[in-house]
Amino acid sequence: MDNRLTLLLPYKAFNLPITIFILAGFMNAFPKEVEEAGIVDGCSVMGVFGRLIIPMLTPALATAFIINFLNNWNEFSFALVLISDSALKTLPLGLANFAGQYNRSYTLQMAGLTIVLVPTLLFYLSVQKYLTAGMTAGAVKG
Structure with missing residues (x-):
């Protein structure tokens, strides 16, 4: 209780299934010819993984x-x-402090929500092109 690891371990445990699902779908659609071409060119197994697979897995x-x-x-x-x-x-816990049992400060809540929303929105807008590419990468077999 009451240390940073307390939240880190449940977060990892609950996010691991979706991460495995996304990466497994992508890796199943990954062409074996690329790996074979890397080995023919003289890469080791770790070289193929580091120089070919990881950049394509981005x-x-x-x-x-x-x-x-x-x-x-x-x-x-x-x-x-x-x-x-x-x-x-x-x-989110800090935002919940703005709502009391008998009073609610809606102006402070909306200001707090805006402050919390801005970093999330900026982060999403900066990486949204990867989200679309990654979600569709393992979807089609062919």
């Missing part, structure tokens, strides 16, 4: 990163249950 990795980032950024329930130290609370 859209799928970016898609998994974007989805995981957005899921973790907006997560509320784990942080509410596992963190009680106010210095470690996440932004």
Whole structure:
């Protein structure tokens, strides 16, 4: 309780299935001829992986990163249950502090929501081209 690892481990555990699903779909559609061409050209197994597969895997990795980032950024329930130290609370928990039992400050809530939304929106706009490429990369077999 009340340390950074408390949230890190559940976040990883709950985001691992979608990450595996995205990367497995991409890797199943990856042509074996590219690997064979790398071996014929003299690359080792690690050389083929580092010089050929990883650069071609970039859209799928970016898609998994974007989805995981957005899921973790907006997560509320784990942080509410596992963190009680106010210095470690996440932004959604901080926004919940604006709503009390008997009063609500809607102007402060909307200002806080805007401040929280801006980094997410900028991040998404800067990497959205990778999201589309990564989601469609493993979809078609052919």
